[in-house]
Each structure stands twice: as structure tokens, then as C-alpha cells.
Amino acid sequence: MSERPVVNRLDRRKARTRAALLAAARQLLARGCSAEASIQEITDLADVGFGSFYNHFDTKAELLEAAVVEVLEEHGALLDEITADYDDLAQVFAASVRLTVLLHETHPQIARIITNAAPAYRNAPTSLGPRALRDLAKAQEAGRFDIDNPAIALACASGAILGVLNTLxxxxxxxxxxAADEVAVNLLRMFGLSGQEAREIVARPLPNPAQRKGER
Incomplete structure (x- = not known):
């Protein structure tokens, strides 16, 4: 009985160290200087001991990959959350595009990490890419989008979004x-909607994540 709190404290300390390392990696990824950073620089930035790094990650590459996956999963889960009540698949897609571009204002660190980790943005197996591919496939099956290959459509959409974020x-x-509205309109038109319908969809108010959480 007396040993259980000690184990809990140890677990909490390990969790804090891992979170600090991931936070440091996110800072470096957002700055675009992760390739040059040493493990010593990472642990200094995280304010943890050098040796503690290897209690959580075998290599710097493993840490950076974990940080990218964390960011993309966070972003994808946010989009799932705030578009959950939409019935129109085109509106789900348009809102996701607009909110992703708006990360430049709302979550600038995430925006820079997405821009600097472009291949992972499209290809990570458990984060945003599969979610976007899922939504495009559903829109294709429902006849909402006129696309032949959802994977090609995803490449077009992610290229446009990344290009805008990089330009910003x-x-x-x-x-x-x-800019967020313009890229959403252009992509909707690329996928078969008329200009009038695309603009009407993009003119709809975006959901507010804080309000949704407050309703639950």
C-alpha cells in the first residue's frame, strides 16, 4: 500500500519528461531547425537531463516523428470534433480546409509544423491524411464530388493548403x-461544384470549438 504513491509519482515524472521533450521538438520543428539540433540542445530546451532522453526515445528521429504525429493527430481530431454535426460532405471538406489555413492565426506553431513536415501531413497513417482521404471518398461515393481518385484529390488539396500556409x-x-475562403472555393470548384454553390458553402459561418465544448 505504501509503495503505490511512489510509483504514481514516478509515472507522473516520466510523463512530464516525455511531454517536455515533445514540446521542445515541436518548437524546433516549427522553427525549421530540427535537423541541425543535437540531443543536448533538445534536452536543454526541454529543461531535462541529457540521460533522460533515452528513457523515452532511442534517437532524435524517433522523437521528431512522435512530435509530428502528435501535432497531426491533434489537428485531425480537432477537425473531426468541430465538423461532427455537418450533414453536407462538401461543407465538412470546406470547413476543414478553411480551418487548416486559419491555423496561421489560431495555432501558428501547428501551422509551421505542418508546413515544414509536408510529407507527413499527407502520409502519416494515423492522423490527418487518412481522415481527409476518408472524407473525400465519402463525398465521391455520395456523388457530392466529381473526382475519379480520392488519393489524387487529396494530393491536390494538401498541395494547395500547404502552398497557402507557406506563402503566409x-x-x-x-x-x-x-485566403482560407479562396482556397476552399477553388478546391470545391476543382471537385465539381459550381462557383455559386462553392461560394455559398464557404460563406457559411465556421464552427466555434469553444462553444461546442461548452455545450457538452
Whole structure:
């Protein structure tokens, strides 16, 4: 009985160390300098002991991959959460595109990591890529989108989104919301919707994650 709190404290300390290492990796990924960083620099940034790194990760590459997967899973889960009540598959897609571009304002670190980790954005097996592919396939099957291959459509969509995020860069800029709407309209039109319908869908208000959580 007396040993259980000690084990719990140890587990909590391990969890804090792992979280600190992942947070440091996210900072480096957002800065685009993760390739040059040493493990010593990572542990210094995380404010943990050098030796503790190897209690959680075997290599720097393993840590960086875990950080990217964490970010993409966080982003994908957010999009699932805030579009869950939509019945129109085209609106689900458009809202996801708009909210992803708006990460430049709302979650700038995530936006930079997505931009700097472009292949993982499309290809990570358990995060955003499969979610987007799922939504595109559903829209194709329902006849909502005129596409032949959802995987090619995903490549087109992710390329457009990444291009816009890269164009926006690191600093706050005016017109981010207009850019988010424009890329969503263009993609909807690419996938077979008329310009009028695409603009009508994109003009709909975006969901508010804070409000959704407050309703539960």
C-alpha cells in the first residue's frame, strides 16, 4: 500500500519528461531547425537531463516523428470534433480546409509544423491524411464530388493548403481569412461544384470549438 504513491509519482515524472521533450521538438520543428539540433540542445530546451532522453526515445528521429504525429493527430481530431454535426460532405471538406489555413492565426506553431513536415501531413497513417482521404471518398461515393481518385484529390488539396500556409509565412498578415475562403472555393470548384454553390458553402459561418465544448 505504501509503495503505490511512489510509483504514481514516478509515472507522473516520466510523463512530464516525455511531454517536455515533445514540446521542445515541436518548437524546433516549427522553427525549421530540427535537423541541425543535437540531443543536448533538445534536452536543454526541454529543461531535462541529457540521460533522460533515452528513457523515452532511442534517437532524435524517433522523437521528431512522435512530435509530428502528435501535432497531426491533434489537428485531425480537432477537425473531426468541430465538423461532427455537418450533414453536407462538401461543407465538412470546406470547413476543414478553411480551418487548416486559419491555423496561421489560431495555432501558428501547428501551422509551421505542418508546413515544414509536408510529407507527413499527407502520409502519416494515423492522423490527418487518412481522415481527409476518408472524407473525400465519402463525398465521391455520395456523388457530392466529381473526382475519379480520392488519393489524387487529396494530393491536390494538401498541395494547395500547404502552398497557402507557406506563402503566409511566419508573421501575422492581413487577409488570412480571405485566403482560407479562396482556397476552399477553388478546391470545391476543382471537385465539381459550381462557383455559386462553392461560394455559398464557404460563406457559411465556421464552427466555434469553444462553444461546442461548452455545450457538452
Amino acid at each position: 509565412g511566419d508573421d501575422p498578415v492581413p487577409g488570412v481569412r480571405h
